[in-house]
Amino acid sequence: MLNSLIYNRLYTWYEINHRILPWRETEDPYFIWLSEIILQQTRVAQGMEYYLRFIARWPKVEDLAAADEAEVLREWQGLGYYSRARNLHKASQMIVSSQKSQVESGEQSAYSFPKTFDEIRALPGIGDYTAGAIASFAYNLPYPAMDGNVYRVVARLLDIDEPFDTTAGKKRFHKEIELLLDRANPRLFNSAIMEFGALYCTPVLGDACETCPLNEICLGHLHNTAELLPVRKPRPKVRDRWFTYHIYVQVKKENEAYTLIQRRENPKDIWYHLYEFPYEEHADEPTTEMTNAQSPMTHIVHVLSHQKIHARFIVHRVQKMPEIPGTMLIRWDDLDDYALSRLTLRALDTMRSILPR
Ligand code: SF4
Structure with a gap:
């Protein structure tokens, strides 16, 4: 009834x-x-x-x-x-x-x-x-x-x-x-x-x-x-993580730019199989000395459901690419062909005025 x-x-x-x-x-x-x-x-x-x-x-x-x-x-x-x-x-x-x-x-x-x-x-x-x-x-x-x-x-x-x-x-x-x-x-x-x-x-x-x-x-x-109403159970604590990303830019002849990217390979971690710039993760908030003050840099805080990512992106303009295991060299213009993490897209957007077009 x-x-x-x-x-x-x-x-x-x-x-x-x-x-x-x-x-x-x-x-x-x-x-x-x-x-x-x-x-x-x-x-x-x-x-x-x-x-x-x-x-x-x-x-x-x-x-x-x-x-x-x-x-x-x-x-x-x-x-x-x-x-x-x-x-x-x-x-x-x-x-x-x-x-x-x-x-x-x-x-x-x-x-x-x-x-x-x-x-x-x-x-x-x-x-x-x-x-x-x-x-x-x-x-x-x-x-x-x-x-x-x-x-x-x-x-x-x-x-x-x-x-x-x-x-x-x-x-x-x-x-x-x-x-x-x-x-x-x-x-x-x-x-x-x-x-x-x-x-x-x-x-x-x-x-x-x-x-x-x-x-x-x-x-x-x-x-x-x-x-x-409705009532939720108390939320779990959000975990803070600190990443430093390195955007290497090498401009070759005819103004063709190249960069290094790598794929995330840990299925238990965030962004499995997505591509990003090479990075290191720090156990704690990194000190400023760890940054080369000459390089352009941006900070982005990216919030996920259980993690808060504090990311620094540093641009390195290089004559020769460093050799970093697990990375691949691609043309800058081909970045769009790879599934990039949302954080990487945000960084590209924020830093677009100083990055190759
Ligand atoms: S169903 Fe929702 S909108 Fe309707 S009286 Fe109940 S609480 Fe209010």
Whole structure:
């Protein structure tokens, strides 16, 4: 009874207010998957551009599987959290290799995206939320899709002050959303509650509750706790790291400039397989004597979810390139062909007036 009331009010609101988003206008699971991975930790406006580029360049899962990882990372450049791109690529290859023999023998006419929640959930880079989103949006299967917006709406509707990001909290919220889910219309339910959280029941409420279609039954509103919800567990301490990057510039004849770059090779560290200028990491904040005062330099503080990178970029104009193991010599103009870390892009932008064009 209460659920039917929530569905009626929510769907009416959704009908009038929802945004037209290309990934909500399709039932193609591959497109929905791309959009969901791109939109993790990314705003819709920024993600849209990447989504359109990805589907234009790799319109089918087998196209993405056939791409080089470097190309995928290059296309992902600027979005951050590069493990998402690597997993996307790896998952596409797993899908293709598991169906290759059936497609080649003609037993199956084309490659297809997995169709059950468990098969989708088993792909790299896919957690419960993304599996639920693909299963419901593409196949209308009755699985919830709990993103941050949905946690907020559920916490407020039911006045839950337990942190939603602990194991026990996740279990509790999952149980509640299972009870709330509209099993007859999971696609519509998930779309509507997510959009309602994204556009209406937002972190800062203002006077939204006064005219909210759910205010008569929203316990957070009735108990005056809505603005305090949802509750998170205390954040882990952010780790400070200090890097000194060296931008070597060698200008050869006809004004052709060269530089050295290297690829990050530690899969457990940040920016795995992205390219940067050679650097050293310091155990502590470096002293100023470590810098050659004659060289142009810039400082950038780059904040990631659990790390704060304090970076210094020093430009060295050289006649002869130093020999640094693990680096490669490239033409300056070819820098664009490599997937560079966001920090490197920021440095190039900040120092553009003193770097080759
Ligand atoms: S009444 Fe307020 S807190 Fe409750 S669902 Fe509506 S906007 Fe959110």
